[in-house]
Amino acid sequence: xxxxADLLPGTLEVLVLKALSxxxxxxWGIGQRLDQLSRDVFKVQQGSLYPALQRMLRKGWIxxxxxxxxxxxxxxxxxLTPRGRRRLETETASWNRTAAAVHGILRLKLADR
Amino acid sequence: xxxxxxxxxRALVFPGxxxxxxxxxxxxxLERETxxxxxxxxxxxxxxxxxxxxxxxxxxxxxxTRDANGVRPLEDLGADVRFALRALRxxxxxxxxAAGVLALAIGATTAVFSVVHTVLIADLPYAQPDRxxxxxxxNSPTNIWALSVVDLQALxxxxxxxxxxxxxxxxxxxxxxxGEPEQIPAARADAGFFTTLGVTxxxxxxxxxxxxxxxxxxxxxxxxxxxxxxxxxxxxxxxRTLTLDxxxxxxxxxxxxxxxxxxxxxxxxxxxxxxxxPTRRGPFGWRGIARLRSGVTLADARxxxxxxxxxxxxxxxxxxxxxxxxxxxxxxxxxxxxxxxAQLELFAGAVVLVLLVAIANVATLxxxxxxxxxxxxxxxxxxxxxxxxxxxxxxxxxxxxxxxxTAVGLGLAALSLRLVGSLAPGxxxxxxxxxxxxxxxxxxxxxxxxxxxxxxxxxAGVLRGSLTAWRGDLRRAGGGRRANAVRGLLxxxxxxxxxxxxxxxxxxxxxxxxxxxxxxxxxxxRGFSVALAxxxxxxxxxxxxxxxxxxVARAQEVPGVVAAGVTTSPPPDNGGDVNNxxxxxxxxxxxxAEPVAPWPVVSPGYFQAMGVPLVEGxxxxxxxxxxxxxxxxxxxxxxxxxxxxxxxxGQQLVSGGCYTCPRSVIVGVVGDVxxxxxxxxxxxxxxxxxxxxxxxxxxxxxxxxxxxxxxxPVLAALRGLDPQMPLAALTxxxxxxxxxxxxxxxxGMLGAFAVVALGLSALGIFGLMSYVVRRQRREIGVRMALxxxxxxxxxxxxxxxxxxxxxxxxxxxxxxxxxxxxxGALLYGVAPxxxxxxxxxxxxxxxxxxxxxxxxxxxxxxxxxLEAISGE
Numbered sequence: 001x002x003x004x005a006d007l008l009p010g011t012l013e014v015l016v017l018k019a020l021s022x023x024x025x026x027x028w029g030i031g032q033r034l035d036q037l038s039r040d041v042f043k044v045q046q047g048s049l050y051p052a053l054q055r056m057l058r059k060g061w062i063x064x065x066x067x068x069x070x071x072x073x074x075x076x077x078x079x080l081t082p083r084g085r086r087r088l089e090t091e092t093a094s095w096n097r098t099a100a101a102v103h104g105i106l107r108l109k110l111a112d113r
Numbered sequence: 114x115x116x117x118x119x120x121x122x123r124a125l126v127f128p129g130x131x132x133x134x135x136x137x138x139x140x141x142x143l144e145r146e147t148x149x150x151x152x153x154x155x156x157x158x159x160x161x162x163x164x165x166x167x168x169x170x171x172x173x174x175x176x177x178t179r180d181a182n183g184v185r186p187l188e189d190l191g192a193d194v195r196f197a198l199r200a201l202r203x204x205x206x207x208x209x210x211a212a213g214v215l216a217l218a219i220g221a222t223t224a225v226f227s228v229v230h231t232v233l234i235a236d237l238p239y240a241q242p243d244r245x246x247x248x249x250x251x252n253s254p255t256n257i258w259a260l261s262v263v264d265l266q267a268l269x270x271x272x273x274x275x276x277x278x279x280x281x282x283x284x285x286x287x288x289x290x291x292g293e294p295e296q297i298p299a300a301r302a303d304a305g306f307f308t309t310l311g312v313t314x315x316x317x318x319x320x321x322x323x324x325x326x327x328x329x330x331x332x333x334x335x336x337x338x339x340x341x342x343x344x345x346x347x348x349x350x351x352x353r354t355l356t357l358d359x360x361x362x363x364x365x366x367x368x369x370x371x372x373x374x375x376x377x378x379x380x381x382x383x384x385x386x387x388x389x390x391p392t393r394r395g396p397f398g399w400r401g402i403a404r405l406r407s408g409v410t411l412a413d414a415r416x417x418x419x420x421x422x423x424x425x426x427x428x429x430x431x432x433x434x435x436x437x438x439x440x441x442x443x444x445x446x447x448x449x450x451x452x453x454x455a456q457l458e459l460f461a462g463a464v465v466l467v468l469l470v471a472i473a474n475v476a477t478l479x480x481x482x483x484x485x486x487x488x489x490x491x492x493x494x495x496x497x498x499x500x501x502x503x504x505x506x507x508x509x510x511x512x513x514x515x516x517x518x519t520a521v522g523l524g525l526a527a528l529s530l531r532l533v534g535s536l537a538p539g540x541x542x543x544x545x546x547x548x549x550x551x552x553x554x555x556x557x558x559x560x561x562x563x564x565x566x567x568x569x570x571x572x573a574g575v576l577r578g579s580l581t582a583w584r585g586d587l588r589r590a591g592g593g594r595r596a597n598a599v600r601g602l603l604x605x606x607x608x609x610x611x612x613x614x615x616x617x618x619x620x621x622x623x624x625x626x627x628x629x630x631x632x633x634x635x636x637x638x639r640g641f642s643v644a645l646a647x648x649x650x651x652x653x654x655x656x657x658x659x660x661x662x663x664x665v666a667r668a669q670e671v672p673g674v675v676a677a678g679v680t681t682s683p684p685p686d687n688g689g690d691v692n693n694x695x696x697x698x699x700x701x702x703x704x705x706a707e708p709v710a711p712w713p714v715v716s717p718g719y720f721q722a723m724g725v726p727l728v729e730g731x732x733x734x735x736x737x738x739x740x741x742x743x744x745x746x747x748x749x750x751x752x753x754x755x756x757x758x759x760x761x762x763g764q765q766l767v768s769g770g771c772y773t774c775p776r777s778v779i780v781g782v783v784g785d786v787x788x789x790x791x792x793x794x795x796x797x798x799x800x801x802x803x804x805x806x807x808x809x810x811x812x813x814x815x816x817x818x819x820x821x822x823x824x825x826p827v828l829a830a831l832r833g834l835d836p837q838m839p840l841a842a843l844t845x846x847x848x849x850x851x852x853x854x855x856x857x858x859x860x861g862m863l864g865a866f867a868v869v870a871l872g873l874s875a876l877g878i879f880g881l882m883s884y885v886v887r888r889q890r891r892e893i894g895v896r897m898a899l900x901x902x903x904x905x906x907x908x909x910x911x912x913x914x915x916x917x918x919x920x921x922x923x924x925x926x927x928x929x930x931x932x933x934x935x936x937g938a939l940l941y942g943v944a945p946x947x948x949x950x951x952x953x954x955x956x957x958x959x960x961x962x963x964x965x966x967x968x969x970x971x972x973x974x975x976x977x978x979l980e981a982i983s984g985e
Contacts, residue, residue, distance in 0.1 A: 027138060028145040045169030046142065050135070054181035060116030076138045081116075 012044060012052050013061075014095065017080065017088040020062060026075040027053065053078060061087050117183065124182040135178060139171055190509075197510040207482055208514065211475045214873065215518035215563060218471030220525030221866075223556040225464040227530055229457050230555075231546045237446055238372075238545060240311040241404075244276070245445035246414065247376070248401035252438040252707070258691070260399045262391040264440070267425045268401050269305070274417045275403040279306030280386060282399050283378050285809070287648055287839050289356040291343040296646060296839040299357065300378045301386035307334075309404045310375060316340075317351040317366030324385045332385050333362040337370040339381035357384050359650025359837075374542075376402050377449035394426075402445065414442045449542065455938055456859055462932075463614055463866045467873075468559070470610045473603045474873045476567045479511060480600050481884045483571040490575070504575050511568035512561070519560030523548070526556065570599050604881050605921035607874040608958065611867070612925025613932045616954040618867035620940055621860040623950055627942035629853060633685045634748075634786035634795055636724030637845035639675075641820040642683060643812045643831065645838065657806040658739075660834070664812055665716055667830040673817045674827065678719030679802060679810040682711060685787040686852045694798070696755060697765040697776060710751060711788040712768075714810070716802045720783055722813040730762045730781030737801040743777040744804075750785045750795040768798075791852060792941040813845075820844050859939075871958065874921075875965040882914045882969035886976075893973055894981025903974035910973045914966030915959075922958060926951075 019025065019033040030053075031046045056062045061084030067077045080088070124131045143164050150160035165171070201208040236242045248268055249257040260268070265280045281302040288297050307319040315337060324332050335350055344350035347367040354361050362384050373379055378400075405414055422439035483490075490503055527548050647660055661679055668677035692712035701707055717733040719725075728749050737744050745766070752761040765776045777800070785795025802810070812831075816823045824842045831840055886893070893906055933945035943950065 026141070028142040031142075032149075045167070045174075046146070047139075047168045047170060047174030048177075050139065050174050051177040051181045054120075054178045058117040058120045058181070058183055063116070073141065073144075074137070075141050076134065 012048070013056055014088070014091045016049070016052060016056065016078075017061060017084055017091070020078055020080040021085065021088055024067075024077045024079040026069070026077050030078065056084070060084075121183040125184045125187060128184075131182070132179075135175060139168075139175065143168060143171070193505060193509040194513055196506060197513040200510055201514065204482070207478060211478050212514055212518045212521065214471050215475050215515060216521035216525060217869070218468040219519055219522030219556060219559050219563065220529065222464050222468045222559055223522060223526035223552060224529045224533075225461050226555045227526065227548060227552040228533060228546055229461045230551060231549075232542045233450060233454050233457055237449065242446065243444070244405045244407070245310070245376075246403050246405060246411065246442040247445050247448045248403055248418070249441050249443060250397065250438055251441040252693075257441065257443070259397045260401045261394055261397045262388050262399065263394050263425070264397075265388065265399055265401060266391070267421065268403070268440070271417075271421060274406060274409045274414050276406045277305055277309045278401065278403045279303055279309040280399050280401050281306045281376065281378065281383075282386060283380070285646055286357040286382070286384070287359070287646060287837070288382070289837070290354055290361075294837060294839050296644070296841070297382065298380045299382040299384060300375075300380045301384050302334075302375075303386045303388075306376075306386075306402060309402050311404075312368065312372065312375060314366035315369045316347040317364075319366050320383070320385050325387055327387045327389050329385075329387065331357075331360050331362040331387075332365045333357065334366045334368060334383040335364055336368050336373060336381050338373060340364075340367045343381075355382065357382065358646070358648030360648075376400070376445060403442070405442075411442060411444065418442060459617070459936070459939060460859070460862065462935075463617065463863055466610045466614050467866050467870050468563075470607045470870045470873045472563045472566050473607045473610070474877045475514075475563070476570060477600055477603045477607075477877050477880060479514075479567050480570050480574075480603070481880060483507070483574060500575060504572055507571050507575055508568045511571070512564040515560045515564030515567065518563070519556055522560070523553065523556045526552070570603075573599075600881050600884075601917045604874070604877045605917045605924070607870075607877045608918050608921025608962070609924035609928060611870040611874045612922055612954065612958065613929040614863075614867045614870045615958060616929045616951060617932065617936055618860070618864045619950050619954050619957075620936060620943060620945065620947065621856075621863055623943045623947070624940040625853075625856050625860045628791050628856060631787070631791045631941075633791060633849060634725060634784055635684060635845070636815075637849050639818060639820060639845075640722065640724075640813060640815045641824055641827075641842045641844045642814070642848065643828065643840055643842050644683070645679075645810060645812055645831075645840075647808045649808070651835075651837070652808070654806060657808060658803060661716060661802055661807075661810065663834055664831060665718055667834055668812060668814050668827050669718075671823065671826045671830055673823050674814055675817055676718050676721035676815045677812060678716045678722040679812050680713045680715045680719050681807050681810050682713035682788050682797075683811045683848070684723075685791050685793075685849065692768050692798070694766045694768045697767065698759075699755070708755075711797045713788070713797060713799050714802050714805045714807050715799050719813060722815040723786070724815065725786055726784045728782040728784060730779075732781060732783075733799070733801045735803075738803045741804075743775050744780045744801060745777045746781045746783050746799040747779055748785045748795050748797040749782055751797060752782050754796060768800075871961055874958075875961045878914050878918060878962055879965040879968060881917070882910055882966050883972070885913070886910060886969045886973045890976060890981045893976050894978040897976065898978035898982065906976075907967070907970035907974040910970040911963070911966045914969070915962060918959065918962040918966070922955060926955075929954075 015034055015037070016030055019030050019037065022033070025033065027049055028046070031044075031049055034044070053062070053064075057064060061081060062078045063081055064076050064078050066074055069075050143161075146164035146167060147157070147160045150163055151157055155163065168174070237245065239245060248260060248264075250260065250264065251257040260280070268275070269278050269280075271278065279302065281300050283298070283300050285296055286299045288295055288299075302320060303325055304320045304322045307313075312319065314334070317334075319334055320332060323329065333355055335344065335355075337347060340347045340350035344353050344364065350364050350367055353364045355364060356362070368375075368383075375383075403414075405411075418440035426438065490507075493503060494500075530546055530548065533546055645664065647657060652660060665677045665679060668674055691709050693707040693709045695701055695707050713719075715733070717735060717737075720727070720732055730746075733744065733746065747761065755761075756764060761779055761782060764779045766779070767774070768777055783799070786797060787793055787795055788797055814820070814823070814827055821844070824844075828840050828842060831838065897903070897906060929951070930946065937945045
């Protein structure tokens with residue numbers, strides 16, 4: 001598994017939540033952080049972040065505000081809401097459960113062989 | 114949930130700012146990415162290109178983000194509406210007709226709903242109105258009457274079933290102290306009356322129990338409107354003195370703003386009701402209003418009141434003997450609304466029929482237009498518009514049309530509601546009628562409903578997939594058999610609905626004309642009347658008879674006056690007193706209810722003044738005085754009713770349940786006068802004024818010619834007798850006209866509805882047949898080229914149209930038969946299924962339809978074969 005992997009549906013949102021749980025960020029920053037966190041395993045087109053952010057705004061997981069960057073540019077920053085934090089927790093837990101189960105199944109198959 | 118709404122709203126309300134923000138955000142992203150790549154060593158151009166590549170399509174993601182903001186469906190709707198408006202504007206004639214017809218129908222329906230809802234359905238404007246009842250005396254299912262002072266005293270002490278009880282008496286007083294002296298309606302009320310209704314004062318106080326004992330300072334409460342018009346505003350009104358029937362009353366309080374009537378009595382002044390201890394059971398004229406305790410039902414109250422009657426009534430039996438009589442509670446709402454419901458229901462039914470006709474009419478218009486637009490729609494379909502999309506376009510157009518019609522209709526309704534007061538002056542609760550939230554809701558529902566109904570058939574056309582057919586042969590587009598059948602059905606439906614309306618209108622008109630020709634029993638051509646009231650302050654009981662005698666004498670002295678007389682019962686609508694009686698030769702069995710009849714108290718000259726003939730026996734004379742034997746005159750109808758086979762002269766009867774009083778003897782029979790409405794019977798029993806002193810009566814004056822020139826001198830003569838007496842004259846003709854005004858108005862309004870429905874139906878068939886002729890121009894041309902006579906062509910078109918009309922009319926007759934049962938109560942002298950009227954209705958309808966079909970028929974006959982065949 002050398003090349004970049006496609007994202008499972010819905011995963012992008014969890015990753016964004018994770019990125020924002022560290023600190024408020026603008027869209028570009030989120031993209032950079034995702035690359036960094038996934039060590040370039042997941043490769044998403046940077047533009048696809050924005051529809052996802054819009055959907056998450058409507059779900060109330062994040063909110064946005066305009067701030068001035070360290071380079072004195074105006075940029076839209078996204079912040080995790082308490083609701084988004086809870087979402088991240090439940091998603092993380094359910095992801096871990098799923099991953100463990102899938103992992104177990106895959107190992108089982110190997111042992112059978 | 115809230116975040117979602119907030120985000121959507123932001124994008125919806127500030128779409129420009131929303132887009133600018135998104136642009137700026139993406140631009141920032143690209144700049145940062147480029148800068149990062151330059152920092153990593155790329156040259157600026159490459160960095161910029163690669164940044165874009167990594168972003169992956171700015172426009173695409175901008176669009177996706179826009180889709181994600183949740184307002185897309187709304188924006189599409191906006192586009193549809195704009196498209197619909199354009200399409201409607203392109204076809205202004207169609208739009209104006211359809212929207213106008215719908216607006217009128219929706220406006221009328223909304224207005225009538227508002228009236229019906231307020232008058233018949235909405236709660237009375239009092240706290241817990243369903244607990245309010247009015248108490249009556251009753252001795253048979255149809256005979257109920259008001260309470261006496263004895264009754265009031267008994268009912269005031271009844272606390273088992275009543276949370277509170279109050280009394281009032283509707284009357285008329287001569288008022289001085291607020292402008293010109295004048296006779297005004299008033300209602301005397303006790304403290305309990307206001308507390309029972311739960312009314313409070315706006316300024317000052319209402320009547321309290323301390324005001325009630327006879328001899329306490331006289332006080333009065335006035336309405337807000339009266340205080341503003343006559344007393345300089347509510348604050349200034351309190352403390353003012355009004356002289357009512359000669360007694361100074363201090364105004365102590367003002368009713369809340371907007372309260373014009375209480376418990377159905379619309380009076381400006383509410384003086385205190387002070388009751389002296391009764392000496393006998395009667396007379397009856399007080400209204401008792403009670404609030405039932407919670408948990409007490411009307412049936413409970415009725416039971417309790419019957420047993421209360423059994424305890425009280427025997428005590429007063431010497432003066433009132435009627436073993437069937439007992440108290441009975443009637444819900445206050447029922448007593449106020451009364452018989453307005455039958456007329457209002459008829460009215461509401463008529464309006465709904467008109468609305469349906471209008472909807473069918475507009476639906477036909479839309480259908481015909483949809484066929485005309487088949488070309489446009491088929492082009493759109495060919496260019497790839499989905500069926501759903503086309504359906505949405507068509508539906509939006511219908512809804513936009515209905516929306517505009519609703520807005521205009523609401524305006525029309527608001528306008529017409531302002532006229533309700535003058536169109537139907539007798540309507541109860543008219544002051545409460547307004548465009549309120551339920552009314553607006555109904556208008557919106559009507560608009561949406563009619564929009565959907567109109568959209569049904571064109572939508573069906575689009576969805577059924579006749580689009581493919583449209584693509585093929587444009588000439589036959591929209592002209593399928595099925596579409597024709599739908600149109601024909603709609604037009605037939607219009608006629609079906611118009612039949613019962615037309616029939617009802619003709620029946621009412623017929624009934625009204627008969628009512629107009631009813632002989633009132635007196636000669637209205639040469640005479641006038643003056644209502645007179647003698648206040649107790651200036652006229653003690655002993656002075657009453659003298660005043661009436663002098664008033665008649667003064668009037669008779671005026672040159673040109675032929676005769677003058679007074680009565681307590683002005684015909685034809687004001688029955689005045691009704692009395693119970695028992696025939697000595699044919700007494701009612703024990704436990705039975707005594708019969709009743711109008712009971713005018715008259716002076717000897719009354720019959721001559723009114724032109725009422727003597728049939729048998731003698732008239733009253735000056736010799737019939739209080740000391741002589743009690744004498745009576747009866748009407749011929751009364752005599753025929755009670756003594757069909759015996760001589761009536763000399764018969765004796767007991768009246769008013771007074772079995773210890775001297776018996777009265779019948780000395781004469783006079784012509785029938787209508788006292789209980791023109792549609793009532795002519796029964797009446799007259800007693801002489803000299804034997805029954807009264808305070809309120811009407812003077813009738815018969816003149817040598819038209820009465821107008823004699824009014825002024827007669828009033829002057831009366832003023833010479835008492836300068837303080839308020840005087841107003843009414844000619845007998847005018848009085849008769851007023852009696853006919855209400856039925857006339859109802860007839861007129863229903864007639865207007867019928868004309869509208871008939872007009873719309875005719876318009877419908879005209880539109881349909883015109884369309885048929887236009888579409889079959891070529892075919893007709895071919896026929897004529899092959900030798901068909903123009904006459905035959907015209908006949909063919911007319912016959913085809915009349916087929917729809919015939920089907921509709923037949924269906925309408927079925928509806929009319931159902932309706933008839935309901936109409937009966939409102940008719941006078943004509944049966945609800947009167948064959949002549951039915952034939953007339955059908956005749957009018959067919960004539961209108963013939964004209965409507967004939968015009969397109971003539972147009973068809975004028976088609977020139979060659980032009981029609983070659984010119985496509």
